[in-house]
Each structure stands twice: as C-alpha cells, then as structure tokens.
Amino acid sequence: MKEIIQIKNMSKSYGSYQAIKDISLDIYHNEFFTLLGPSGCGKTTLLRTIAGFETPTSGTIKLHGQDIQDLPAHKRRVNTVFQNYALFPHMNLAENIDFGLRMLDWSADERAQQVGEMLDLVHMKQFAKRMPSQLSGGQQQRIALARALAPQPEVLLLDEPLSALDHKLRQDMRDELQALQRETGITFVFVTHDQEEALAMSDRICLLAHGEIQQLSDSIDIYENPNNKFVADFIGETNFMPVSVKDRSDDAIVVDTPLGIDIKVANTGFKKGDEATLSLRPEKISINAKDLDVNIEGEVIHHRYMGGYTHYTVRVDGGHELRVSRGNEISNDIRFKLNERVRLSFAYASARVLAA
Amino acid sequence: MSLSINDAVSDNISEPMNTTAENTPKRRSVRKNHDAKHFPGFKAVTVLFFAFLYLPILVVIGYSFNENKIVSVWHGFSWKWYSSALQNDGLMSALQVSFTVAAVATFFATSIALAAALVLSRGKNVKHAPVSEAVVNLPLMLPEIVFAVAVLILFSQLEIRNGMLKLILAHTCFCIPFAFLPIRARLKGMNTNLEQAAQDLYAPPWTTFKLITLPLIMPGVLAGAMLSFVISLDDFITSNIISGGGATTLPVYIYSLVKQGVSPELNAISTLIMAISLLIATPFWFLSNRK
Ligand SMILES: Nc1ncnc2c1ncn2[C@@H]1O[C@H](COP(=O)(O)OP(=O)(O)OP(=O)(O)O)[C@@H](O)[C@H]1O
C-alpha cells in the first residue's frame, strides 16, 4: 500500500489552545479513511489543514511525497465536501459542478462531458438548470459531492457530509458514498462523530480525542481490540469493571473481578498487582444459553426493547450490574421478565483488560 | 407532544416564542390576534402618518403647476415654471455640479468602503479591527457642521481652491460610512465557506473575489452606492460652507433662491429633483432587493 497523505508531528494551536497535538499518520491510496471523535476533538481542524484552510503550527503534511503545508488551498489537488455543502447560491447546479473544471482550464467539450457524467453519477441529470436553493438537503449533498469529484482530485475530504440528513436518507447515502469511493478509486478522508457510520463505511478509522490519536485501525480491530478505556467507551457499548491482576504468565494474566470470579485473559503488558479495567461488550454475554468459560447467575432488574434486540440490565449475585443485549430472534418473544433469575455466560476471549 | 405544549404556552403569551418549522402553520393563526392591524384605530393612525409625511410634498407638486406668480394662490394649470426652470442657467449648472459630484463621490466612497469592509471581515490578523471599524463609522455620529468646518480649514491649509475638487473630496469623505454599512452587513451575513469552496476548487484569491464574493455582496454594494448618491445629492451644510471656487451644488443654489423670496419656479425645481431621484432610486432598489 502506498501512502498518499503523510502527516508528521503536526500540531495546531489557536492562541494558547492546542487543537491538534503532535499527530502523525499516513493515509493510503484508494482508502476510505475516517476521522472519528467527539465534538471539539479537532477533526475539522485536521481536515482543514489538509485542505489548506489552516496552516499547521508545526509539523509537515505531504501529498504524494511532496510537502504541501505551505501550499495555498487553490493549488492542492484535494477537494472538500463541506458540512453545510457551500454550494454557490448564484450559480445553477451545472455551473456549480463546472466551477472547478473552469478554474483548471479544461476545454469546453471536456467540461460539458464531465459535468454530464457527474450529474449522472449522483442521479441528478434532470436538475442541471436548477438553483441550489431549489433542492432538498439530500440533493444539495449530492451536488456538493459531484462538484468536489468533478475535477478528479487525488483526495476527497468530507466533513460530516451526512449529519444534516434524516436517518433513512443517511443510511442510503452511506451505501452510495461507499460505492462511489470504490467506483472512482479516489481516497476519501471522511469526518464523522457517529461511530456507527464510521464502522459501517471505513477501511480504517482514526479515533481522536483532545487533539490526539487514540487508536488507528480497521473497524473490527477498533471495536474488538480497543487500545484504552476511551476507545472502548466511545465505540459501541461496554461494561467496565475495575480489576486487579492476581497472576501472570508469559501470554496470559488472571484478574479478579467484582463479579466474584477470576478471569483469564491475554496478557497485554500487565504485571502482577496492577490495577486495571476490564471491558466486556453486552452482546458477548449470552443469557440462559450453553455454558462458556464464565457462568454466573443474577436477576433481571431492567429491560429496554430496541426493536432488533433487547437491552437487559442484570444484577449478578454479589451486586455488580451487567448490561447484556440479546437479539430478538423470534417475534413477540421478550423472553426475560423483570426480577427473573437468569444465568449469564461469556468466553474469556471476549473480555479485554485495559489500563485503569 | 411538544407541539401541543408549545401551543398552549404561546396562547397565553402575547410575544410568540421562537417559531420552529414544524409548528409555524398553527402559530400563524395564534399570531393573527396580536397583529398590529387588529389594534383599534390602527387605520386612522396609518392614514394620518402618511398624510403627515407626504402632504407637503403633494402640495409642492400641485403648486408647481400653478399659473399664478403668488405661490399660494391657485390660478390655473400651466407648465410655465418648468420651462422657466429649465431655461435657468444657474439652476442647470448647479444641477450638473450636484450630479457630477454625487456620481464621482459615490464611486470613490463605495470603492473605499468596499475595500475597508473586505479587510475588516476577511483580512487575516487585522490589528485593532474593532477600533478600525469604529473609526470608519465615526463620521456618522459627528455633527455635520463639525466635519464641514474641519474640511474648510483643511482645504485652506492645503490651499485647495478648485470648487469641484473640494466638493468631491468632502463628499467622498462623508459618504464612506454610508456606503460601508450595507456592504459590511452583507459580508458579515455571507458564509465564508463559499469563498473557501471556491479556493478549494482551484480559484486563486482574486478570481474568488470576482466570481463569488463580489456577485454575492452586490446587493450590499448597490445599496451602499445608492445611499452615498442620495446623501451627496442632499448635502447642504458642508457644500454650503466650502462653496466658492466656481462650483455650487443644487441645494446651495436653491437656498440662495429662497433667500430672494419663494418663487413658483422653486416648486417646479423641487418636483423635477424628486422625479429624477425616483428614476435613479427605483432600479437600484430593485437590484438591491434581488436575492
Ligand atoms: N478558529 C478557531 N479559533 C479558536 N479555536 C478554534 C478555532 N477553530 C477551532 N477551534 C477549537 O479547536 C478545537 C477543535 O475544533 P474542531 O472544529 O476541529 O472540532 P471538531 O472535532 O470538528 O468538532 P465537531 O464535531 O463539533 O465539528 C475546538 O475546541 C475549537 O474550539
């Protein structure tokens, strides 16, 4: 895999506030790369430094191996889909899409053809002569996408392009965006604060918090093997419990848990006596099913029906509460009632021990 | 659910709360009861107001067609004061001076105001921006007589004697804040993302300004230009104080006529100026109200 963007030790400060703290990362050719993180973590700032609207306080950005941190925005072969679309209100849709091509001095024929193709690509051909104000949010979004794709950039930057759309449309656009990325082979750098969106679309996810990278890996890895408590908590749901390391061997440690049992998990660099946090995802715990490594009993104290699955809160004997989710496989069968006694089971391999 | 709560609340509160898209249709019916049109006596007050505002003007227009030499006694319809006004060389040259000064001053004032507004709202690392903006607007608060005396002294210090030049310089100066305000407002209201989008699509700064910023703030620029033009055309105090040097503006000329006694010609002149102003203002008004 070849890098298209290389960011090295980049920092960005606004006055005394450090929005990005010494970040280094590589983005590869043809990749769907997602910047994920809570509000204010620096996603937009990072994207804007790549686009050229902000200059990093220190560090370098390379595009195709060439330093670009001092190159003005209009000379970078990257295009942006803005969060609020930023379509030019005084130009019709075809003119909007044509703008970049005009600036790049394409010939009239090529321009006309490319605008047509782009309108086709986003299924908006019949609207070519409309003004942006006559479009719905979803349609504006598509035009913004077409406009940014038209000049065939090397990298497309997207700042929360789906956040203004309603849930259903957002799901459709997810698929369309992903298909578009595969079709064009253009590297997408996608910003979102929606972890579900990130998991569903990305080749790799970079999770940021407070201007620092928390974890950079693919969807499965970031969900199943979080680096730290923040990652485990931000992506999906989990049960945390404080544990201490009782015993260690070369490849495994034994921790004692507030569930009243000891759990053996892979050793990720802990010593005997360390205090740590155990993370256990709700869907990895089964209820009244076949026995696994750990089997404990408890009482259902809360349940919430979510449609596709149900969330249960179970107080295990000894008082600790665990959240458990279970798919609703059979219609009208909410199997476990309040105060019902149930048996919970999970495998050692499902538990993760993280720094406290 | 939230909808019914909102409506219940607004039924008891005369001031409608922030309307949201989903409940505007209902809100409108609630609002009707509080519409000013429904207050008793609203119509009469409105009529009175407009009469107060426009009756004097109508009187001027009416009497401009009066045959009689005595202004306030109606004698019969005639165009004669118009023809005598149009044949009045002093008047015609004052008219010419006024329009030339207004046009040139508007051009310079609007250009300077546009540049100032651009720097203040788009410039990076502008030092003392709030103070600079206040300084640009300051002449609006200054009594005009102070300004007039100031330029009078300045011009005599600099030994500027040409009447036309003096007028243009002074008018440009006091028109700047009037041109500045609407342009600045328009720039403030404009989404800076649009300019960034243009640069993102490979437009260099100057092209971005030409193709994106300028067309979008054009209504503000036109409004600023129109304001400048009208303010310049209308100015009396400054023009009167710095008059001399072979250029007299229309208001100053008319004032000199009034001093000799009110002639029906004045009514005709006033009506003509009104007609010309309307002619100029109308297209500007339409242009600046265009979205
Ligand atoms: N121009 C600026 N001046 C000062 N501080 C800024 C500026 N732009 C951003 N910041 C600060 O930098 C931090 C990161 O902002 P950024 O816009 O990158 O967040 P974000 O991750 O995109 O958040 P969101 O999800 O809310 O869009 C924030 O704390 C913000 O207040």
Ligand SMILES: [Mg+2]
């Ligand atoms: Mg953001």
